[in-house]
Amino acid sequence: xxxxxxxxxxxxxxxxxxxxxxxxxxxxxxxxxxxxxxxxxxxxxxxxxxxxxxxxxxxxxxxxxxxxxxxxxxxxxxxxxxxxxxxxxxxxxxxxxxxxxxxxxxxxxxxxxxxxxxxxxxxxxxxxxxxxxxxxxxxxxxxxxxxxxxxxxxxxxxxxxxxxxxxxxxxxxxxxxxxxxxxxxxxxxxxxxxxxxxxxxxxxxxxxxxxxxxxxxxxxxxxxxxxxxxxxxxxxxxxxxxxxxxxxxxxxx
Numbered sequence: 001x002x003x004x005x006x007x008x009x010x011x012x013x014x015x016x017x018x019x020x021x022x023x024x025x026x027x028x029x030x031x032x033x034x035x036x037x038x039x040x041x042x043x044x045x046x047x048x049x050x051x052x053x054x055x056x057x058x059x060x061x062x063x064x065x066x067x068x069x070x071x072x073x074x075x076x077x078x079x080x081x082x083x084x085x086x087x088x089x090x091x092x093x094x095x096x097x098x099x100x101x102x103x104x105x106x107x108x109x110x111x112x113x114x115x116x117x118x119x120x121x122x123x124x125x126x127x128x129x130x131x132x133x134x135x136x137x138x139x140x141x142x143x144x145x146x147x148x149x150x151x152x153x154x155x156x157x158x159x160x161x162x163x164x165x166x167x168x169x170x171x172x173x174x175x176x177x178x179x180x181x182x183x184x185x186x187x188x189x190x191x192x193x194x195x196x197x198x199x200x201x202x203x204x205x206x207x208x209x210x211x212x213x214x215x216x217x218x219x220x221x222x223x224x225x226x227x228x229x230x231x232x233x234x235x236x237x238x239x240x241x242x243x244x245x246x247x248x249x250x251x252x253x
Contacts, residue, residue: 008082025056131198167224
């Protein structure tokens with residue numbers, strides 16, 4: 001089956017070997033093309049998937065160590081489910097069950113974005129959301145890759161606030177295989193402060209636009225993230241040890 005083959009192939013794929021439908025063509029038009037031998041930046045790409053039309057580019061240039069890990073886990077999970085389907089152990093519907101993000105981690109970063117009104121929030125949120133990839137890369141860099149992030153693309157809204165609000169969450173976990181020293185914690189407050197400085201470079205800032213970043217545990221996830229009520233679906237994975245939850249990773253610290 002084609003679907004089973006997809007998961008089997010990408011479970012075994014040896015990244016960063018590129019996925020290509022055809023050979024890369026260099027044209028005299030002079031547009032830059034993906035070429036790791038000539039371009040040092042291209043050599044740093046973790047999951048190159050190359051577009052087949054000229055100019056050939058890496059369509060997944062923004063994949064980080066953390067997001068590659070998440071995708072590899074899902075490839076392996078899909079491969080296992082497809083194997084069970086072929087053995088008639090489960091139905092196809094099992095492959096399409098939604099991933100329960102908040103069950104996957106015990107620690108999170110909560111990014112709250114607020115503005116005076118809906119129009120201001122739309123512009124401000126778009127800017128902050130475009131910078132979240134930078135936060136992921138900064139955390140990986142400042143923890144030497146030992147703390148990994150899983151950004152949830154889902155937007156959450158707290159309608160009880162007196163201002164326009166939007167929130168995003170990132171799951172946090174220690175890199176698998178890392179030796180954990182007793183009492184060892186990650187302090188990423190400096191990283192968050194640097195991220196705040198980056199976000200505040202927004203050229204169209206208006207009064208009321210603000211952002212807060214906090215470290216929370218699963219039990220502290222706000223109720224508006226569960227409009228249908230919180231339900232436990234499956235055991236969580238191992239997680240990272242962070243600062244005490246009373247010491248929020250807050251933009252004003």
